[in-house]
Amino acid sequence: MKKVLSVLSLGILGIFHGQTFIQAYQDRANQVTQTNITSLLQQFSNLGVKTTGSVENNNTLAWLKSQYLTYGYTASQMSEDTFTSGSNTSKNLIVTKTGTVYPNIFVIICGHYDTINSPGVSDNGSGTSILLEAARILKDVPTEYSVKFIHFSGEEQGLVGSTHYVNNVVFSNNVRQLNLKVVFNIDQVGGKMGNPNTTITCESDQSGQTANNAPSLAMTQQLANCTTLYSPLLVNMSNAFASDYVPFENKGDIITGFYETPVSGNQHTPNDTFANVDPVYVFKVGKAAVGALQHFAVASSVLAVDEAQKISDQIKIYPNPAKNILYIETPSSVKNFAVEISDMSGKLVLKSENQNEINISGISSGNYMCSISYNGEKISRKIIVE
Known part of the structure; x- marks a missing residue:
């Protein structure tokens, strides 16, 4: 992921007061464990350099599928979207959890699993690990809206995988096939050891199609509010830029996302390794993501004995x-x-x-x-x- 951060306004955080704290959401956010996050980051690192279409890339796809099976998701809940990038073939993995009230309206939470010249533990093993932990925790939690956990490949070659998914699955011959409530992208949230990793950037669409700018900002305000409600992180507001939510934005969908701050500078270098990320920071971002995903999908607010x-x-x-x-x-x-x-x-x-x-x-x-x-x-x- 290549990104230039442009701060909108820190003062906007002052209006994040209308959103209600839900104890059940906090309890589930607290189910994110440091042990799981650290283990997932290490496993992602051990899979090597995951260039789109490589053996390592394919092995990572198989690893992702095995994780979902371990969590209790079925093969019928998984689908693959195959695409080509140059002379290489790769696949996006889509795992769907059906909503109880609006089964045909989807909240997408996504992140890419391909890397360039390193294991890519921050860019984007961090986002990958958080998606997996969120899927584990919410597997049996009823949500009003359907949720799609999507792991894109081909991001580093120019958003190839997500562009293919939008043009061939969300749309077919320019006719919309999927109705989306929001696309929540998590890319490069690994932080850097030694940095003051206390803040997360919440991204909104402020370019491209102008019709979805205001809804994107409103959704990102909700993301920021969830972050302060369900995690110990502070919030920075910024523009979305050059990650897998862009093809959705170009088609008019509402997008938001997380990105690390301060930026580590390890992305796209051999230094993007497990030794250089901050697993505690990823753990905190994970708590924020689980809180926000429950809000977006309207998860059950009841913790009952089952x-x-x-x-x-x-x-x-x-x-x-x-x-x-x-x-x-x-x-x-x-x-x-x-x-x-x-x-x-x-x-x-x-x-x-x-x-x-x-x-x-x-x-x-x-x-x-x-x-x-x-x-x-x-x-x-x-x-x-x-």
């Missing part, structure tokens, strides 16, 4: 790692259940019904997702087959 969760806590899958036989233990209230074991790409390798002892001797060694469907509910857990 009886289905009580049952899921009693379901046991063991041993793990397993060899030859996998045991399924369910409470007496579960009369019928189905078990599906899929590889990390989502391919089904075994299915059974009402069996507490499952012969897995025919499954190759590796990592798998074991899903158990019962009483209209479904849980998924990662297992290792030896």
